[in-house]
Amino acid sequence: MSASIQPVVKLTSLSRGAGCACKLPLDKLEGMFASLGTDLVPASGDLLIGAVEGDDAAVYRLDEDRALILTTDFFTPIVDDPRDWGRIAAANALSDVYAMGGRPIMAVNLAAWPGADLPMELLADVLRGGAEVATNAGCLVVGGHTIDDPIPKYGMAVIGIAHPDRLFQIDSLRPGDSLVLTKAIGTGVISTAIKNDGASADVMKGAVDSMTTLNAAASEIAAAAGVAAATDVTGFGLLGHLHRMARASGVSATIDASAVPLLPGAADAVAHGFVPGGTQANASHLAEHVDVEAGVSAEAAILLHDAQTSGGLLMAVPAGVDTDPVVASLRAKDLPAAVIGRVTEGTPGRITVRAAP
Incomplete structure (x- = not known):
């Protein structure tokens, strides 16, 4: 955290739950997706990986040598230093692109912030942290969207690129691996x-x-x-x-x-x-x-x-x-x-x- 800015409360004290950036329980998510049935988009044509496959990100083929990867992730504070939170959240969001065998090229910020309760300077520190990690990844941060919310949240939506024939997928394990x-x-x-x-x-x-x-x-x-x-x-x-x-x-x-x-x-x-x-x-x-x-x-x-x-x-x-x-x-x-x-x-x-x- 920058020396001139101090939070009025611990950021982690504003997080609901037990203090980790936990997803919804797997059984509840699986039940919800099962209820959607045919509403989920399966892979077909140039959509190489869609919602049905349940992989780390969606993938769309542009041509024989390029495929776009699309993903997003965000969560509540898990540390009190706003810059560190931003760095962690950005690395976490970019990770799905790497997990598909791609490299991130562009991202937008996603932020929810209690504007009446926490200084906007703290949010600026969060965004600086996210931008720092994205820059290290060679990924451009080109804007984003912010809403007022009593529980702070931050993350990114990320676009990456990969070769369509060199993707990593969760359904490709083989005995002996x-x-x-x-x-x-x-x-x-x-x-x-x-x-x-x-x-x-x-x-x-x-x-x-x-x-x-x-x-x-x-x-x-x-x-x-x-x-x-x-x-x-x-x-x-x-x-x-x-x-x-x-x-x-x-x-x-x-x-x-x-x-x-x-x-x-x-x-x-x-x-x-x-x-x-x-x-x-x-x-x-x-x-x-x-x-x-x-x-x-x-x-x-x-x-x-x-x-x-x-x-x-x-x-x-x-x-x-x-x-x-x-x-x-x-x-x-x-x-x-x-x-x-x-x-x-x-x-x-x-x-x-x-x-x-």
Whole structure:
């Protein structure tokens, strides 16, 4: 936050819920979309990915070499520094483009702000933070829309571009693929700890640094490795997003809990009870689809469901491709990447969590 501007209240105190940028519960969203039926637009013709596919973004083919990617995301404050909130929200919105194998080229701001209660200078700091991250991504911010609202919210609608034959999709997992995660998890529980004054400065910095790191390098490395299936890990948690991928692909998966990178302080936040409602909802919804073997700690089991904000890419490196150079390339970009599991044959969407490989 700039030294000359101080909020009259903590931004996070204005957020409804438990302190993370949680999506609506997956079961409620799926039920709602099922009720829409034929109202949803399926992919056909030049619309390569529409609403029915449930992927990270919509994709429209312009010609043989170019396809447009369209996505949007926004949420309430998860940190009190307005610039950091803007940076996190922008990185989160841009992430869906990278998760499709594209690069963002243009965005507009989406903001809701309690103009009578919070200084507009704070909103300016939020927008500056968003513009900073977009600039780093080579993405133009060309305007936006703001409404008056008692609960502040910020995000972006983003347009990206990709080659239509090199898209990442959630329904392209194949048995034998190796699952690689590019960022550590735990932002949901840490955000909840921040809201409740339960996170140290170092833990807060680690989470903010992770959430403001773009998935650009990860997307490029994935493309070079021949990845066809990927998603970014956000509100449905690691297991929720993997379940969606596996179900759409008609496969099962195994996860090695000990291999999953965790943010510093994440396990302690769980131990102290800082578990957001979105994380709890994720665990409840997936209970019938996930088998957790004995030996997996209670903290790890919760964190695998933790509702993330601006998480990393979960990518499937094709069978036969050596994962060591892929992970090494990711780590060379200061990403705590790791091979965390495998895609297997079996009941579509079924996930087994093992204590160790």
